[in-house]
Amino acid sequence: MKFLRKKRVLLLLFLGFVVILFFNTNWMSWFYPIHYKENIREQAERYDVDPFLVASIIRVESNYKLGKESKKGALGLMQLMPDTANWAMEKAKLPEVTLDHIKHEPEASIEIGTWYLKTLSEQFKGNRIAVIAAYNAGPGKVDGWLKRGVWDGTYDSVKNIPIGETRHYVQRVIYYYNQYTRIYSEF
Template structure:
């Protein structure tokens, strides 16, 4: 007789636990959000955001989509490091500014070096596209020359509400993901420090 009595108690306990978990998922909880959307290397991201006068949440969103915070990631196309810069682009970046003793190899292996080069490059794209985040993100993925070609030829007008017009599906999805994480990080990490 006692096994029959414990079953309803177990079911009630399990149901109560399930309701609590579901409630936590639907409540806008900052700590839960930060568990689901963590940001690693906050100090390095913050330093480079300050150095290049950028939103650290944008840098973090690019990193999340590019490598999911993996410092030595290598893409199938050969992009390297935490911010997935192509080696030839990294070499070009190193010639544009004083990066101390950072090398392309280090940018592909060390988070601090990869974030420094990737943040500089993102800032350069923002400069080229007059501060337009959407166009700059598309250029980060497809290359600035390709985005300028799309704009010139009218394939895409560069607006967020016309992302579906981006000729490359990969770039279209990339920009959508980075914008999603940028917004999410803005909600969760409104105070960076």
């Protein structure tokens, strides 16, 4: 009988500890971590881009795995295609950055990717949903969809995006964006 009482007391103590831990920590951040926060924060401030958007794109593109190369050849944390990365490095005047840097160094990948997001944001007049779609499908395709009225650039009509991969991509980025902004009070 005493043995069972001891087990109950231990169980209550353990449950109390778990409840205290649950309410005193941001436990959801365990499921939605943001890696490379300093790099993301620095580049987001530099290029005036929402850091949660950068983090969400990294999460969907590479899940924060450095050195990743996609089947199509996209490189780095932000998974830029080599042609896009070369164009961005030239336009952003970053001659010291190479494709190898983008693939293996988080700072370079985040800088080029964030610069590209800034450029897309300017092109699509701050329409975050169109920017996300353009990051995946390319700005030419998204611009064409908008001009032809195929898609109106809103999240509510994301089902009208003609490419399934891009439709799903936008939904995933927005999902992580909403999770990050809900979990983290500030970046």
